[in-house]
Amino acid sequence: MTNPQMVMYEEEFTQIQAIVTRLVKEANARVVFVIDKNGQEIAKAGEVEQLDTTSLASLTAGNIAATGGMAKLLRENEFTTQFHEGERANIHIQIVGNRVILVVIFDSKTSLGLVRLRVKKASEELNSIFEALLTKVSDPNREAPFAEITDDDIDNLFND
């Protein structure tokens, strides 16, 4: 079988980015990001410049994968929410529509209750965007962003 691609188009990206940016404000969070289950970063907002979000994304995906493995052993479908409490920073991790992961990093300026409440609403919105995106990606007549690239282009990348 072939491995399906995930393509993020401008329209959906803008919508996702808007939700993530709004969630930072509404939840009074430090950082919010959305990643896919393989650890690829999709969107982020907040105080991201001080954070290694690439590493965080990969570790979060690993964490979700490990927790999912534990869930299976317990005959659970999935543990959809995780919360890690630190001295200064806390992380709230939510699986959205079994597809992507919504991560909120926050401190004592807000509360877990508020974060949960805002995450719930944002999750629902994100879920419908990703559903629409999936339909778009599986449409055979869709715009194929990588199709114009030739074998020579790929060869050139490795000729040094």
Add this chain to the structure above:
Amino acid sequence: MSFINVLSREINCKIVYYGPGLCGKTTNLQYIYNKTNPDAKGKMISLATETERTLFFDFLPLALGEIRGFKTRFHLYTVPGQVFYDASRKLILKGVDGVVFVADSQIARTEANLESLENLRTNLAEQAYSLDKLPYVVQYNKRDMPNVAPVEELRALLNPNGVPDFEAVASTGVGVFETLKAVAKLVLTEVKRQAG
């Protein structure tokens, strides 16, 4: 599963280094990390035990340059090689775009190589992937050790389908980038094929 962001013109792919315990998967990543321009790489993460055996995975994000304005980014992962970490290996293979099988060339490790390769096939099959269809290369590592098996013998055992294969000494970097480039090229060709 490759991830293409049309807006930022980025293509992200996942490559997994697989192989028996102590074959040099982490050493491959460490060499790549040490020899790559700081602009092209992120932090290398190793989730290892106190004795520096891989516990969950190593992770290295790497940019390999641009193709017609598309930035190509590769996420390199290793699996823990020890047999009893099988549950973790399965998780790391999820969404993989390309696989490097790192074989330990020492004669004493023949059985371990075969067992790991069989385990790779089984774990891929569980996710409905087939090694015969996935971008895949083989590396015969530790060529500098005494008592290594001849490459022809390793090839017959581990690479009957004749995918690209490379002799390597990962600790000094021999063959490391050749292996990486070969798998990256196969992955991009597959992405293009799917897009077209």
